[in-house]
Amino acid sequence: MAANPWLGAYESRSSARLRLFCFPFAGGSVSAYRGWSASLPRDVEVCPIQLPGRDERFFEPAFRTIRELVPVLADRLDGLLDLPFAFYGHSMGALVAFELAHELRARGQTEPLALFPAAHQAPAIPQQDALSARTDAEVVAYVKRMSNRPELDEYPELLQLLLPTLRCDLSLCDTYVHERRPPLACPMIVFGGSEDEITRAELNAWHSETTGPFDVEMLPDGHFFLTTSRELLLQSLSQRLTLLAR
Template sequence: MSHFFSTRSWIVRSNTQTQAQMRLFCFPFAGGGASTYQSWQRYLPEKVEICAVQLPGRENRMREKPYQEITPLVEALKQELNPYLDLPFAFFGHSLGALISFELARHLRRDHQIEPQHLFLSACRAPQFFADIAPLHALPQPALIAELRRLEGTPEDVLQNQDLMRMIVPMLRADFSVFENYLYYPEEPLSCPITAFAGQQDQRAPAEMVAWWREQTTSKFTMHTLPGKHFFINEARESLLALVRADL
């Protein structure tokens, strides 16, 4: 049975696969942490090593200041991932994580002339449509909690726990700021294949806007719509991972 451990604060790895031929870096949604991907190793071939990305401000990095803008975050990630790019690699990101993985892929191409073997982008509208996102980061706390409840990604007992919410709301606001302050600059499409996932009832990232990721690659583009709302990554996990496994 695989156990999860951290070799560096940014990267949390399933027990290091000695026979790993590829690494899959997994980036969290707003408010999420590396533990989201804790069980994923057992669904994927042993040759693929799961490397979950732990951003500052959550879980075992709760005391650190979270990033509020994408460029400094991606610059930091580029440095932290560098020692792990000795094997072929792919990126998976859900919601905020999809945006981070896309921008990181563009930065790596620009600065190091390398790209992921594959990009898996989940529950995230294509960047051309970010200007239309309703801003959450500056909402008063009751309205923010109502929105979190509607998104169904935060357990109700957490939403009702005032002490816990006092700890995590600043990190959530910072994560939403990364999303909502993002400015898209067109570049040449990536040359790696992109697989996009959308939730059938997801209003924040509707399937018709997720489908426009096809413009961001000159390679193969595949789109899958799965049952659920914005957090179908939980409800439809096995279906999603079967599709990831097939592509890898």
């Protein structure tokens, strides 16, 4: 496969029967999904999405709205949809994956075999706070609280370097407006953290967004259970993707 700047930490698999596209949380990059290939079935090809404004794409301007991002993303990934595929999106990535599924359907293309939104309330539930409008200190405090990583205090320069991209990502969530459309038809399995601020009821509300099979699975820990409960998350995804790839 030709080099694609929108893919990072990508490992091609000749045995692939299904591609799993993974979308980052606000301020995140493909590093969150490194090593996933080793823990998922051999016929699943993991495709982490690298958005502009981070890592090797640091000097590219980050998108500030989903409305601008999603059509570009659909164009850039078009050549990768030759295999059946599924979407996993964590926090902000859940909104991006959801809107991309709708964009593909609007273009007359295939929906994902499954959508795995994680750590985000249903898209019809409005964002309560405009996080992108907060001061730098408030944004940093929010990131530390949600990530439960006090060691971030050791790298204040890194946080300051990442703030512009993080603010763009937060704006992407803050400006999101849910559009009423016919629901998707693909299976939707929603993941949540048992100690996250997002409630089970807010996760259950995703049900109205699909006519396909629906499930909510709660994992231990808080908002970033994809790190703290990584093994459990990958075990569940492995089981579910094995069924999809048959």
